[in-house]
Amino acid sequence: MAITATQVKELRDRSGVGMMDCKISLEEAAGDIDKAFDILRKSGIAKAQKKAGRSAKDGNIISYIHPGSKLGVLLEINCETDFVSDTDEFKELCKNVAMHIAATNPIAVKREDVSKETLDKEKEIYLEQAKSSNKPENIIEKMVEGRINKYFKENVLLEQDFVKDPNQTIKDLVTNAVSKLGENIVISRFSRYQLGENK
């Protein structure tokens, strides 16, 4: 089947992936651009995972102040070079993540960053609740584990559903950016201030 240059260009614009890879995936997808994009995403994500080990020393410090100036977020997102940090795509990612943090008030970037005290307190509450169900111990353990995972999903930035598109998590958002921009990208830290909460 013949793949046209227009098809290749369209897929390239959509995916940010090189011409040759676009052509190969279009051939594999028999010219169906959506299918070819899925093929690329899969291999792109595979590439992104390979990039995750590389050191990300450049990036941007950005802020989001909610209209009215009673809520604000400061955020550091790293990439590998200022070539990428200057792109509109990277800036868009920064803006989206900062706004998302303002909206959802996560407690940490990733689950490893949640303090032991916070986690122990949550576990204790879930254990009490689970015990009152009078189920066998192995079931109780699973119930607690399920609740903890739900807690992470709701409160940890990378695991949260993106407020502007709940079909992807913040981690997906980052992974897609890595795939498109071709560099490792890391959300390293954030501060979120709400007026008066510091008393």
Add this chain to the structure above:
Amino acid sequence: MAITATQVKELRDRSGVGMMDCKISLEEAAGDIDKAFDILRKSGIAKAQKKAGRSAKDGNIISYIHPGSKLGVLLEINCETDFVSDTDEFKELCKNVAMHIAATNPIAVKREDVSKETLDKEKEIYLEQAKSSNKPENIIEKMVEGRINKYFKENVLLEQDFVKDPNQTIKDLVTNAVSKLGENIVISRFSRYQLGENK
């Protein structure tokens, strides 16, 4: 001596203080506006100190991102009402303090906020240095005290000289705003991110 309405208006615009007080201080200063302003500042500061006990629950969350997006500051400054937090003067104060923090990298808002570990480490260094002078113990004590005060002056936000006008400290800047805006004003917290320092 006759004080003109123009003089009163000029002093009022400069100080933010009521007509009557402007007139009285102009009379006291024999029509010299600079002198009258000093008189007002002194009484204004006296008033500001009275206001310092009042609770400041409103205010603004503001940010400053240095051009290039590699350095940013998030800041909370409180006042008593949103009537004041919406004024241009208050917003100007917020902007000035945020930019100052970006420039000087203070370690805390006030000296009481500096951690005991940090302070002990500084003291130890100064003590070592002072001891090597072979001066008597009471002199050594004073040398260390002097160095600690210098450390606070250089590293604590409220004690630092304002970068845009080194004739006043950040504390002076706040006190003048309190005097002009008529409400208690408190710098409650800040975060300062510099790209890559979080590794």
